[in-house]
Amino acid sequence: MRCAYACGSADHGWSRRQFLTGLTASGTLGLFGGGFAGMIHPAAAKELASAQKRVLLIWLNGGVSQLETWDPKPGTNTGGPFRAIPTSVPGIHISELLPHTARQMHHLALVRSINTQENNHAKGAYIMHTGRREQPGMEYPHLGSVMAKLLTAPDNPLPGYIHITPRGDSGFGKQDAAFLGPRYASVTLADGKPPANFSRPEALTDEADQRRNQLRDRLSQRFAQRRRTAETEAYSQSYEQAAQLIARKSIFDLSQESPRDLERYGTHDFGRHCLLARRLLEHGITFVKVSHTNYDTHYDNFDFHLEQLGEFDRTFATLVEDLHQRGLLSSTLVLVMSEFGRTPTINRNYGRDHWGSAWSVALGGCGIQGGAVVGKTNANGTAVVDRMVHGGHLFHTYFRALGLNPHKNHYHNQQPIPMADPTASAIEEVLA
Amino acid sequence: MAESDAKPKADPARTRVMVEWKHDSPLMACRFDPTGRFLLASAQDNSLQRWELEGGTKTGLVGHQSWVRAFDFIPDGSALVAGDYHGKLLWWPYAEAAPKPLRSLDAHDGWIRAVRVSPDGRLIATCGNDHLVKLWDAVEGKLVQTLMGHTRHVYNVAFHPNGKELVSGDLLGVIKHWDLDKGSVVRELDAKPLHKYDETFRADIGGIRSFAFSPDARLLAAGGITDVTNAFAGIGKPLILLFDWEAGKVRLQLRPKENFQGVVWGIVYHPDNFLAAAGAGAGGALWFWKPDQAQDIHMLKLPNNSRDLALHRDGLRLAVPFYDGSIKIYTMAATS
Amino acid sequence: MKPAFSPALDPRFVLSLIVASWAWPIRAEEPLHEQIDRLIAAGDPEFERKAAPLASDAEFLRRVYLDLVGTIPSAEEARAFLADSSPDKRARLIDDLLARPEHARHLQHVFDALWLERxxxxxxxxxxxxQYLFEAFRSNKxxxxxxxxxxxxxxxxxxxxxxxxxxxxxxxxxxxxxxxxxxxxxxxxxxxxxxxxxxxxxxxxxxxxxxxxxxxxxxxxxxxxxxxxxxxxxxxxxxxxxxxxxxxxxxxxxxxxxxxxxxxxxxxKFEKGQEYxxxxxxxxxxxxxxxxxxxxxxxASRDNAAFKRASANRFWALLMGRGLVHPVDLDHSNNPASHPELLDLLANRFADIRFDIRAFLRELALSRTYQRSSELPVGVDESARETFAVANLKPLSPEQLAFAVMQATGWTDVERKSAKDPNVLYGRLAANMAPFVAAFGTRPGQPIDGSYEATLDQALFVAHGKLLATWLAPHPGGNLTFRLGQRTDPREVAEELFLSVLTRWPSDEERKEVVQYLQDRSGDRVAALQELTWALLASTEFRFNH
Incomplete structure (x- = not known):
């Protein structure tokens, strides 16, 4: 959007401007890649360092039960039939449905005192993605879009925010970027498949495509000789970005991962999607969200959590361990969350209902103190009794964990918009 | 009118509440003991509760660390055997004044979903989330046999009245017919209507929630939920598949006449050749079917979600445990 | 002004026309478009040095089509205008375009997006x-x-x-x-x-x-x-x-x-129970x-200064690519207009002519300010666009882009052959706007102003999308690549191509490029013509109204 260049936004306008100037000066107009880092203004070094950071969000769609995951209450009237098991961190117990995850507990922190006061799926999801409550007339960008903007290096041609969903249509979900603009919107890979336009039509050969693009580029350069603006540059760049993306399309190709890894992750959807997430993170995607569905267990909560967490547990633990082994975990913030938790009260159909007032999320990796547990619910989990926090606190915490300042503003049409809810603050206890 | 000393006949249409008792935790499974003296039910507080039918005195059997969704009795009344979510199988001298477990076994890895004692009282069959069916010596507690072959959670087992054969049914609606002498599968019965993979929910829903052979062993009833339209809320129709045992094929699908959403949680096959079943979803219901009619012959709306169904040895009394912690005894006696 | 359209039946409208027609000359001897140019020039002491010359006929032609009827001219229309040597041809074209139903369609698209924000x-x-919007603009409400x-x-x-x-x-x-x-x-x-x-x-x-x-x-x-x-x-x-x-x-x-x-x-005040x-x-x-x-x-009253300013500024920005108050929705004392006197003049004049949209747009379009080239003169930096010494570049809206691509590829001509009724034709063409809106438009509820962004998915839509590929493939109904395929002289191909897509003649260098391209790809001329057309469509020059 125009604003990113013209409104004087302190955050990224300058580095983009610098980028463009660099290109112009070097005469390699519109070409990304090799040697670009050298053109970055020295002051950008710090920015670039943070650009190496990534976020993995595991979204347990429908609202996972905190009692069957991070805050078990066995032996109480709300606890249900499952037991709590010890973890790799002495003193921390989680549900027996997460035996593999329990062995990764030293990489994870728990916040057991979330109270978002929201029991509606869409509104709860909005809070957890934006760190704000819905507000008429104002739409805040999703965390993925915010991080795509703040953490993605300007020379990275890949989309900054990828969302892997179990089903639906692949495409560009521009809505989630709100005023940050579609550049930072998510690209949805439904069942891990990239959007159709990622592939060049078969009739068009590589050579012909290059040829027509060379002509396009010559025409655009000629036009820009005396009409160059940030907007014309951005337009030319978008084709370069497309070309770069096509050249790196293999990063979306799961078949390049070993069958053994696929076996380790699980041959189910969530297993394949998490393996793809590892591949994307390794290849420079800033923010990867993997949705696992569905946890909206009004009926037979215990059977369904057995089934769903049975998929989640081994796969998630494998992914955390792999990120650790490959040296990526310390620079990758890992989040496991839902739109809300589930009622401590077990309903008449062995189900649990929507519950936004006392539930948990797990965090790990970059900037997070492994093994930390913050907040507490009462004996049977019906209320937060210590360190109550909401979506705003979590949002601040993500920023801090990634080395970003949550007190800065976005600028939209020259209007300052605080990046995180100014009435909240970070949960310091989970920060490393 | 029957003679005054003759045993009254069971008339489903006359079914009515005799007595109601209450516990302070939701109840799940229930059974009358073989002596006919007690009614037992399991509760979400991990206990089993014993009521003396004469007087209603309630005694707790405390020892499980998790929920008991299934238990059965040794026919001589010496013990009941209960399985819990932690995979433990406990023998209880349930008739004692203050029962303490006689024996505790780690029977399965994970939840024991069903426990049945063979008609001769010598074997106990259990099944669970480790995909296994196991047979135990009822007296010694020793593992006799492990039956492998299910690929998903095994929801239920039932002994054939001859005691030499067994059926087991899983989440996917696969029923295996086992020959216990050979320890092998004789055949599979297809109960697929009791399973669905819900594309929206991305999960399997259903399973064999209830099992009952007819006393003459010519029919096998398998109950659960079908036509699921919303797995989130368990919206679907109760269904009993009535198999012709010899042919191994569904002979009739038993469905409630009146619209109802929910699951068949318990089936009783009455010696007078009718079936009774308790189901629940949005509220509970008790239905009665004749084995040759798809629609029920009688239905009783229940005030709360029912979760199981048990028949007293007198053939007249039915017990239903409820979500609200109450348990009700109904009588089908034709005379009052 | 001369009403180059048939007056609608609405008496209020007729009245406004009459008022506009006679009131204007009395209130100002100097036509508004000349006052605009004078005040723009007065806004910057260095204006003469910075000011770009008037745009070429080709540049003006493309611009005024996009701004007033929301698409580019056909090659035929372009040939005719470029060949016309009469001195008042620009003014005549402006009146011609304002009188077309396509002008009302264009404003319908503009204000549909602006007001409903998709x-x-x-x-x-x-x-x-x-239809309500179309009729409102058609009748010049x-x-x-x-x-x-x-x-x-x-x-x-x-x-x-x-x-x-x-x-x-x-x-x-x-x-x-x-x-x-x-x-x-x-x-x-x-x-x-x-x-x-x-x-x-x-x-x-x-x-x-x-x-x-x-x-x-x-x-x-x-x-x-x-x-x-x-x-x-x-x-x-x-x-x-x-x-x-x-x-x-x-x-x-x-x-x-x-x-x-x-x-x-x-x-x-009403008594309780009497309020309704x-x-x-x-x-x-x-x-x-x-x-x-x-x-x-x-x-919405001439007594409301903020409304008058915002209204005049809105139409100014629509044609000039930038508001006198910029951004258009931040009119306040700390963000003064670049030319305060001009904004006041425009605000009052718009009210004086009873908010006659067509008359107001006509004056803006007649101004030299509107008709300046968008090429920066040597030694002048980009800030000259902010003071309107050099014309601003305007990214095509998704709707303009859709209609311009259909016109450029000749798809409009193909459809016109089978749909004689203009409303039927419009309906068919308009059905193709949706994918452009999906790729180039803002998301629902996002303000349209200042929403331009170039993104990966747009490039992929143009590069790999099926819709464009369909229009680029030669069609016997006579689309551009079909027409080009029938020409044997590669120089003629170059001229027809550039005139159809970019509304100008190719330069010598460009002619040579086309000739060379066709020579290099002589083995597959059909594909080559599509590639050439694509390169022009995907160029920056096409993406912007310049």
């Missing part, structure tokens, strides 16, 4: 709304009247009730309405002032926000029982209170209906006194 349909079928209809739609008049879509698609949510009414019609983005006084803009106070809010807070969507229609309704009661989130004491203030800087609305007109059937009760109607009357 929200999903909630009330009023889209087709009815579009005065701007103030149009805005009044939006702000207080007469629900009894079947021709106007579609205007309720402005509120209905916002679910008549009072904060959303307040925020959008002030932004779109007063040029004041009061968003921040919902929760506290604006932190940066002194003029934007919380009480100005709640003054507008009080006009709208009683409005709601009525859904009659047994019907799935949505009707705009209003209550006769409900007072507004608010607190500032920055106020530690949390003092509760109350707000009555009041425009920023205006007086508190005087309201009649007698109810009719399924309809919601109608208050005897409507705050919403008062908003329309007070806001």
């Amino acid at each position: 929200r999903p349909d909630r009330g009023v079928p889209r087709g009815q709304w579009q 005065p701007w103030d009247q149009l805005v009044r209809e939006l702000l207080a739609p007469d629900l009894k008049d079947p021709k106007i009730q579609a205007a309720a879509k402005f509120y209905l698609d916002r679910d008549a949510e009072p904060h959303q309405m307040t925020s959008d009414v002030s932004r779109l019609f007063l040029g004041m983005n009061l968003q921040c002032a919902q929760c506290h006084d604006h932190p940066v803009v002194d003029d934007y106070t919380q009480d100005s926000y709640y003054g507008i809010y009080a006009f709208l807070s009683r409005s709601y969507v009525h859904r009659p029982r047994g019907s799935n229609s949505s009707m705009l309704a209003e209550k006769a009661e409900g007072e507004v209170t608010y607190q500032s989130v920055f106020d530690p004491k949390k003092v509760t203030k109350s707000a009555g209906p009041r425009l920023p800087g205006g007086e508190l609305l005087k309201e009649p 007109e007698p109810a009719k059937g399924n309809a919601a009760p109608v208050p005897k006194f409507s705050r919403r109607e008062q908003l329309a009357v007070l806001l």
Whole structure:
């Protein structure tokens, strides 16, 4: 959007401007890649360092039960039939449905005192993605879009925010970027498949495509000789970005991962999607969200959590361990969350209902103190009794964990918009 | 009118509440003991509760660390055997004044979903989330046999009245017919209507929630939920598949006449050749079917979600445990 | 001015035309377009050095087509205009374009997107709304009247009730309405002032926000029982209170209906039970006194300076690519107009001609300011565009892009052959806007102003999308690549190609490039012609109105 260049936004306008100037000066107009880092203004070094950071969000769609995951209450009237098991961190117990995850507990922190006061799926999801409550007339960008903007290096041609969903249509979900603009919107890979336009039509050969693009580029350069603006540059760049993306399309190709890894992750959807997430993170995607569905267990909560967490547990633990082994975990913030938790009260159909007032999320990796547990619910989990926090606190915490300042503003049409809810603050206890 | 000393006949249409008792935790499974003296039910507080039918005195059997969704009795009344979510199988001298477990076994890895004692009282069959069916010596507690072959959670087992054969049914609606002498599968019965993979929910829903052979062993009833339209809320129709045992094929699908959403949680096959079943979803219901009619012959709306169904040895009394912690005894006696 | 169109039957419109026609010369001897040029030049002491010369005929031709009828000219139209040597051909073209139904279609597209911000349909079928807008612009409905209809739609008049879509698609949510009414019609983005006084803009106070809010807070969507229609309704009661989130004491203030800087609305008092007109059937009760109607009357009025400024600035920005107040929704004392005297003049003149949209656009288009080249003169930097010494580049809207691509590829001509009726033709062509809107448009609820962004998916849409590929493949109905395929002289191919797509003759260098390209790809001429056309379509020159 125009604003990113013209409104004087302190955050990224300058580095983009610098980028463009660099290109112009070097005469390699519109070409990304090799040697670009050298053109970055020295002051950008710090920015670039943070650009190496990534976020993995595991979204347990429908609202996972905190009692069957991070805050078990066995032996109480709300606890249900499952037991709590010890973890790799002495003193921390989680549900027996997460035996593999329990062995990764030293990489994870728990916040057991979330109270978002929201029991509606869409509104709860909005809070957890934006760190704000819905507000008429104002739409805040999703965390993925915010991080795509703040953490993605300007020379990275890949989309900054990828969302892997179990089903639906692949495409560009521009809505989630709100005023940050579609550049930072998510690209949805439904069942891990990239959007159709990622592939060049078969009739068009590589050579012909290059040829027509060379002509396009010559025409655009000629036009820009005396009409160059940030907007014309951005337009030319978008084709370069497309070309770069096509050249790196293999990063979306799961078949390049070993069958053994696929076996380790699980041959189910969530297993394949998490393996793809590892591949994307390794290849420079800033923010990867993997949705696992569905946890909206009004009926037979215990059977369904057995089934769903049975998929989640081994796969998630494998992914955390792999990120650790490959040296990526310390620079990758890992989040496991839902739109809300589930009622401590077990309903008449062995189900649990929507519950936004006392539930948990797990965090790990970059900037997070492994093994930390913050907040507490009462004996049977019906209320937060210590360190109550909401979506705003979590949002601040993500920023801090990634080395970003949550007190800065976005600028939209020259209007300052605080990046995180100014009435909240970070949960310091989970920060490393 | 029957003679005054003759045993009254069971008339489903006359079914009515005799007595109601209450516990302070939701109840799940229930059974009358073989002596006919007690009614037992399991509760979400991990206990089993014993009521003396004469007087209603309630005694707790405390020892499980998790929920008991299934238990059965040794026919001589010496013990009941209960399985819990932690995979433990406990023998209880349930008739004692203050029962303490006689024996505790780690029977399965994970939840024991069903426990049945063979008609001769010598074997106990259990099944669970480790995909296994196991047979135990009822007296010694020793593992006799492990039956492998299910690929998903095994929801239920039932002994054939001859005691030499067994059926087991899983989440996917696969029923295996086992020959216990050979320890092998004789055949599979297809109960697929009791399973669905819900594309929206991305999960399997259903399973064999209830099992009952007819006393003459010519029919096998398998109950659960079908036509699921919303797995989130368990919206679907109760269904009993009535198999012709010899042919191994569904002979009739038993469905409630009146619209109802929910699951068949318990089936009783009455010696007078009718079936009774308790189901629940949005509220509970008790239905009665004749084995040759798809629609029920009688239905009783229940005030709360029912979760199981048990028949007293007198053939007249039915017990239903409820979500609200109450348990009700109904009588089908034709005379009052 | 000469009315180059048939006057509509609406007497108010006829009146406005008459008033415009005679009142104007009396009020100003110097035509408005000349005053514009004079005041623009006076705005910068170095104007003469910085000012770009007038655009070439080709540059002007493409620009004025895109701005007034929302697409590019056909090769035929371009040939004819470029060959015309008469001195008044630009003025004649402007009048010609303003009189075309396509002009009304273009404004329909512009204001549909601007006002509804591509929200999903909630009330009023889209087709009815579009027809309402089309007829409004076709009949040259005065701007103030149009805005009044939006702000207080007469629900009894079947021709106007579609205007309720402005509120209905916002679910008549009072904060959303307040925020959008002030932004779109007063040029004041009061968003921040919902929760506290604006932190940066002194003029934007919380009480100005709640003054507008009080006009709208009683409005709601009525859904009659047994019907799935949505009707705009209003209550006769409900007072507004608010607190500032920055106020530690949390003092509760109350707000009555009041425009920023205006007086508190005087309201009649009704006895309890007498506040509403007698109810009719399924309809919601109608208050005897409507705050919403008062908003329309007070806001869209020549007595409201903010409205006049915002209105004049809106149309200025539409043609000039940038507001005199920029951004257009931040009119406040800390963000003065680049040419304050000119904005005042335009605001008053627009009101004087009874908000005659077509007459106003005509004057803007006649100005040298509008007709300047967008090429920066040597030694002049980009800031010269901010003072209108050099023309601004305007990214094509998704709708302009769709229609321009269809015209360039000759798809418009193919469709025209089978659809003689202009409305049928429009319907067929307009059906292709949706994928362009999906790729190039803002997301629902996002402001259109300043929303340009070049993104990966747009490039992929142009590069790999099936729609463009279909239009690029030679079609016997006579699309561009089909026509090019019938020409044997590669130089003629180059000329037809450039004129069709970029509305200009190729340079010598470009002619040679085309010849070379066809020579290199002589083995597959059909593909080569598509590649060449694609390269021009995907070029920056095509993407922008320059």
